[in-house]
């Protein structure tokens with residue numbers, strides 16, 4: 722497997738179980754991202770995408786979305802040296818134009834510093850929507866080549882042609898919630914009840930082992 726993606730749902734409910742405010746759930750969830758990323762690398766997966774905030778999540782309270790953007794900034798600063806030492810390409814996918822300049826700077830700097838790496842990649846999907854991704858790809862393509870070319874569309878998606886082989890959603894719901902609508906075309910989908918802050922390397926390993934047994938056909942016959 723080359724690319725794994727996570728829909729990290731359940732932070733708010735996790736906070737509820739701890740009788741704490743939702744932001745504590747986001748804090749625990751955020752600190753689980755790098756932990757799970759390193760487990761992916763240990764399991765031989767070179768590319769991982771983590772869905773941190775959807776386009777629709779932007780309609781939550783400003784207090785909640787501001788706190789999630791604060792956590793993004795904080796965790797990039799916390800992990801940038803690790804990313805550099807381990808030669809990991811870092812990217813934020815999604816519409817980040819609305820973010821405060823200081824956070825955009827943190828993101829752009831991390832992206833720039835790690836852009837030369839190409840073996841491992843860590844993507845954070847932030848203010849990301851699958852519909853936005855497709856529309857943005859079409860607009861960018863038309864700006865770039867002046868017309869629409871169906872075959873070239875994937876090159877303009879936020880992931881390029883690196884589609885996820887496996888998408889794991891935590892938190893119990895069985896839906897994509899606007900995540901990678903184009904790219905999920907042949908992804909294996911795994912839904913677990915575990916709330917994201919509790920999702921562990923052991924559970925990941927079990928899922929990967931089961932994934933390895935699946936025969937993927939991509940519409941073809943042998």
Ligand code: IPE
Nearest residue numbers: 729730731732733734773774
């Ligand atoms: C996922 O956790 C993180 C985001 C969507 C920002 P939620 O905040 O959706 O947590 P639940 O689903 O309410 O438990």
Ligand code: IPE
Nearest residue numbers: 728729730772773774775898
């Ligand atoms: C999906 O979770 C988005 C992320 C995990 C970032 P939501 O909590 O937004 O999904 P819905 O609203 O339950 O579908």
Ligand code: MG
Nearest residue numbers: 730731732892
């Ligand atoms: Mg949720």
